[in-house]
Amino acid sequence: MFKKLAYKIVLNDLSKCGMFVGKYDARNGKEDFMYGISTVMESIAYHVSDKVGDNFSDTFIKNMIASEDRV
Numbered sequence: 001m002f003k004k005l006a007y008k009i010v011l012n013d014l015s016k017c018g019m020f021v022g023k024y025d026a027r028n029g030k031e032d033f034m035y036g037i038s039t040v041m042e043s044i045a046y047h048v049s050d051k052v053g054d055n056f057s058d059t060f061i062k063n064m065i066a067s068e069d070r071v
Contacts, residue, residue: 003047004047004049007045007047008048008052010044011044011048011052011056018063019034019037020037021056021059021060021063022038022059022061022062022063022064023063023064023067024064025067026067026068026071027071031068034064038057038061038064041056041060042056042060045057
């Protein structure tokens with residue numbers, strides 16, 4: 001239980017930074033780098049719970065697409 005709480009705290013803290021939730025400068029940033037961040041963040045989110053992982057994954061991808069559409 002403590003481990004799950006620790007993952008939740010880390011996820012919440014990292015989610016305060018836009019880059020860690022899929023918001024980035026798509027003009028100057030690399031998409032591949034964002035997929036790497038996505039992989040790590042999804043792993044953390046899925047350690048909290050499957051529902052949190054699914055929600056995080058959906059949000060990250062939506063934010064990434066929106067970032068790319070702004071370019």
